Amino acid sequence: MSEMNIKGFPRADMAMRSCADLLLAASPAQLAAINAADSVPAFPGLLTFAGAPDEAIPADLLAAARVVVVEVDPGNPGSLDRLRAIGRDYPDLPRIAAIAETTIALVQTLVREGVSDVIVLPLQIEELLDVTLRALAHSRARSVAVRLAPQLAVVRSIGGCGATSIATHVAAHLATIRPHAAPVALVDLDLQAGSIAEFLGASGTGTLSDLLAAGSRLDEELLRAVARKADDHLAVFASPDDIQPLEAVDTDRLLQLLTLIRQNYSAVVVDVPTDWTNWAVSVLSASDLILMVVELNVKSLRQAKRRLDLLAQIGVERDRVVLVINRAERRMFKAIDTSDVSETLHREVIGTVSLEGQDLASAQAQGVLAHRLSRKSKFSADVAAIAEAVAKRIGYEAR
Ligand SMILES: Nc1ncnc2c1ncn2[C@@H]1O[C@H](COP(=O)(O)OP(=O)(O)OP(=O)(O)O)[C@@H](O)[C@H]1O
Ligand SMILES: [Mg+2]
Known part of the structure; x- marks a missing residue:
C-alpha cells in the first residue's frame, strides 16, 4: 500500500509498519468493530486473538508480540488475572489495557499492575497506533537504559x-x-x-x-x-x-x-x-x-x-x-x-x-x-x- 492517511496520521502506512507485531487480544465484537473501519486488513504484521476477556492468550502469539493491547473487563476477576499473568510471564512485553469505561480507581489499579497505557473501547485505529507507538518508544528507551x-x-x-x-x-x-x-x-x-x-x-x-x-x-x-x-x-x-x-x-x-x-x-x-x-x-x-x-x-x-x-x-x-x-x-x-x-x-x-x-x-x-x-x-x-x-x-x- 502506498500512502494511506488517517486522521492524525498523514503516513498511517508507515505508522502501521512501525507497529508490526502488535498483538490485539479482544472479544470478537471489538475486533469486528475495528475490522469494519476497513484499515485492519492493510495493517501489516498485526496479530490478533479473538476471545472473551478472561480467555488465555496462546503463548506463541505472546512470544511473537512486541506489544500487546489486551481487553480488560474490570467486573471479571479472571480478566485482571489474565492481564497480570502476561506481566509475570512476559515482563518485557509492554501491555496496553483496553477498557470500556475509565474510572480513576480502575486506571490506578491498572497502573499498579504495570500497564504502559490505557485505551478506551471501542477500538479506534488512530488511537491504537498512537498508544502503540508511545508504548514501543517507551520500552525502547527503557531497554536502552537498562540493557547494554x-x-x-x-x-x-x-x-x-x-x-x-x-x-x-x-x-x-x-x-x-x-x-x-x-x-x-x-x-x-x-x-x-x-x-x-x-x-x-x-x-x-x-x-x-x-x-x-x-x-x-x-x-x-x-x-x-x-x-x-x-x-x-x-x-x-x-x-x-x-x-x-x-x-x-x-x-x-x-x-x-x-x-x-x-x-x-x-x-x-x-x-x-x-x-x-x-x-x-x-x-x-x-x-x-x-x-x-x-x-x-x-x-x-x-x-x-x-x-x-x-x-x-x-x-x-x-x-x-x-x-x-x-x-x-x-x-x-x-x-x-x-x-x-x-x-x-x-x-x-x-x-x-x-x-x-x-x-x-x-x-x-x-x-x-x-x-x-x-x-x-x-x-x-x-x-x-x-x-x-x-x-x-x-x-x-x-x-
Ligand atoms: N599461543 C600461540 N601459539 C602459537 N602461535 C600463536 C600463539 N598465539 C598467536 N600465535 C600466532 O601468532 C601470529 C600472530 O597472532 P595474532 O594475529 O593473533 O596476533 P595479534 O596480536 O593480533 O597481531 P597484530 O598486532 O598483527 O594484530 C598468528 O599467526 C598466530 O597464529
Ligand atoms: Mg590482530
Missing part, C-alpha cells in the same frame, strides 16, 4: 603477540555459555589490518565501513545485514576491505555503533588495534573489561606498562584491566615468570596461554577454530579457561 550487553576489549602490548587469536577464541567460547541468549558479537576494530573474518571463515561482504558510513540510516536491520555468521551464536563485524586513515573514524559514530551492537547482542568482544587513536581510547574507556595480552619478554612488558599507565590516566580503574600471558612456555627456569608480571604491572593475570606450534596458524589459514582442527589444542583449552574467568568478571555466566 557487557563489552570486553582485547588489546595487545605489542603487535603480533596473539591478541586477535585470543579474542576470536574467547568470543567463540563465550558464545557457548548462553545458548538461548542473543548471539555474541565480535567486532574487528583493527580497521587497517583486521583478519578476524578470515580467521573464523565468516564469509560475506558487509564490513564496519558500511555501518560507520550509514549515518542516520544506521539501525538494527542494517546491523543484521552487515553481521557475518561465524556460527549460530557468533556474529562477526568485519574490518573494512580498503585502508582508510585511522583518524578518519568519527569517535561518536563508532561509540554509537558499539552501543547499538550492545543492544542487539548478548556480549560484545572488540579487537582493538596496536595504534591507540582517540577513538580506540574511547572504546576502551567504555568497555567493562580490558584484556591485555602480553608476552614474557622485556619489550612486551615495557610496552604493556606504558599502555597501563595511559589507561590509569584516563580513569580506567585497576580492576577493569586483566592480563593474559601468551606463548607461555612451561620451563622450569625462565628469566621472567608469571608472578613477576603481576607484580611489575600491578594487574591480575587472569590466565596464561601455551605456545601451540604451527597448528593454530594452520587452523586460522583454514578459517576454523583451533579445537576444530585438533581436539587436543592446548591453546584452545587455555583460552576457554580464560573465557570462563572473563565471563564471571563481566557477569556473563550460564543461565
Whole structure:
C-alpha cells in the first residue's frame, strides 16, 4: 500500500509498519468493530486473538508480540488475572489495557499492575497506533537504559603477540555459555589490518565501513545485514576491505555503533588495534573489561606498562584491566615468570596461554577454530579457561 492517511496520521502506512507485531487480544465484537473501519486488513504484521476477556492468550502469539493491547473487563476477576499473568510471564512485553469505561480507581489499579497505557473501547485505529507507538518508544528507551550487553576489549602490548587469536577464541567460547541468549558479537576494530573474518571463515561482504558510513540510516536491520555468521551464536563485524586513515573514524559514530551492537547482542568482544587513536581510547574507556595480552619478554612488558599507565590516566580503574600471558612456555627456569608480571604491572593475570606450534596458524589459514582442527589444542583449552574467568568478571555466566 502506498500512502494511506488517517486522521492524525498523514503516513498511517508507515505508522502501521512501525507497529508490526502488535498483538490485539479482544472479544470478537471489538475486533469486528475495528475490522469494519476497513484499515485492519492493510495493517501489516498485526496479530490478533479473538476471545472473551478472561480467555488465555496462546503463548506463541505472546512470544511473537512486541506489544500487546489486551481487553480488560474490570467486573471479571479472571480478566485482571489474565492481564497480570502476561506481566509475570512476559515482563518485557509492554501491555496496553483496553477498557470500556475509565474510572480513576480502575486506571490506578491498572497502573499498579504495570500497564504502559490505557485505551478506551471501542477500538479506534488512530488511537491504537498512537498508544502503540508511545508504548514501543517507551520500552525502547527503557531497554536502552537498562540493557547494554557487557563489552570486553582485547588489546595487545605489542603487535603480533596473539591478541586477535585470543579474542576470536574467547568470543567463540563465550558464545557457548548462553545458548538461548542473543548471539555474541565480535567486532574487528583493527580497521587497517583486521583478519578476524578470515580467521573464523565468516564469509560475506558487509564490513564496519558500511555501518560507520550509514549515518542516520544506521539501525538494527542494517546491523543484521552487515553481521557475518561465524556460527549460530557468533556474529562477526568485519574490518573494512580498503585502508582508510585511522583518524578518519568519527569517535561518536563508532561509540554509537558499539552501543547499538550492545543492544542487539548478548556480549560484545572488540579487537582493538596496536595504534591507540582517540577513538580506540574511547572504546576502551567504555568497555567493562580490558584484556591485555602480553608476552614474557622485556619489550612486551615495557610496552604493556606504558599502555597501563595511559589507561590509569584516563580513569580506567585497576580492576577493569586483566592480563593474559601468551606463548607461555612451561620451563622450569625462565628469566621472567608469571608472578613477576603481576607484580611489575600491578594487574591480575587472569590466565596464561601455551605456545601451540604451527597448528593454530594452520587452523586460522583454514578459517576454523583451533579445537576444530585438533581436539587436543592446548591453546584452545587455555583460552576457554580464560573465557570462563572473563565471563564471571563481566557477569556473563550460564543461565
Ligand atoms: N599461543 C600461540 N601459539 C602459537 N602461535 C600463536 C600463539 N598465539 C598467536 N600465535 C600466532 O601468532 C601470529 C600472530 O597472532 P595474532 O594475529 O593473533 O596476533 P595479534 O596480536 O593480533 O597481531 P597484530 O598486532 O598483527 O594484530 C598468528 O599467526 C598466530 O597464529
Ligand atoms: Mg590482530
